[in-house]
Amino acid sequence: MKLSPPEQHQSDSVVLNNDYPLEQDTSVKAPKRSIKASYSENGILNDIGVEKRRVYQYQNADGITVFSDKSPQHNDYQVLLYECFACRPESTIDWYKIPLNTADYKHFVNNAARQHKLDAALIRAVIHAESAFKEKAVSRVGAKGLMQLMPVTAKEMGVLDSLNAADNINGGSRYLAKLLKQFKGDLELACAAYNAGPSNVLKHNGVPPFPETQAYVKRVQILYKRYQKAHRAS
Structure with missing residues (x-):
């Protein structure tokens, strides 16, 4: 591609x-x-x-x-x-008011949304939650880039360079679309799987009881609704 x-x-x-x-x-x-x-x-x-x-x-x-x-x-x-930007349970950030980023990587986000049949607002919400739009972010466990792809996931999604914005967004969006399909369009479960892995979601038959994952799922949904509203207003 x-x-x-x-x-x-x-x-x-x-x-x-x-x-x-x-x-x-x-x-x-x-x-x-x-x-x-x-x-x-x-x-x-x-x-x-x-x-x-x-x-x-x-x-x-x-x-x-x-x-x-x-x-x-x-x-x-x-x-x-x-850790990922939105994963800290005790964070006192007001996720209903934190400034949004509707401009950076717009071309890449829109392309990935079209290719993988996703809402661009959802991709942007995941990027915000994962890395706060830091393109060269590397976590302590080795997740890389805007959508914080683990090396194994990046390889499975055909990502050659996780620190390249276009490659990362395309691969992360492909993975997100795969999870939504696996969990029959359930956004909550797909987000939980993106954070904790699909095996943990299947094991617990729902959002795993991990404070970090539960915080992440809630905050992605808040950001998603806010990005949807921002896109409609633009």
Whole structure:
């Protein structure tokens, strides 16, 4: 399948804790090594629902992996997430009022909606819930990109590069359509399967009793209704 060239977007931050140096002395040549970062146990939000310090991961000219609170001057960096944006049960974000994103990746979302017979508002809601529109997001368990595809899922859906917006959205939408078909159009179950896996939905004969999954399902549905309303108004 021929993909359109990537649309312009704004990359965002990583959120980690502060047990590593954020600035390094670049005047001293250091051997190639990787600095390991620890994830915050509080996830990507603090207790009042606000993102913590922004930290960027990238490699410098000496091949050293750097974590910095300053945005790099190039695009070769990644966003690391503790978990999906909408999965934290104790998040105090007001999901009925959080700003929507109806513009970014519009061409890719609309193409995927047509190809996989999905509502574009649903695709946008899942992207918002999974990564908050961070194209280079990588979770602690290895899920990647806007729709946070696990490597096995990405491979099954024919995704060559999960950090490519067009490829990720197309593959994530294909997977979402597959789950909706498997669960006979039940949006709640399809969203639960997207988050926790279809085997867990079948095992529990419904939305699994995992707080993260239950929070995710509820918030996707809230976002979906809001994106539907926004699309109708546009």
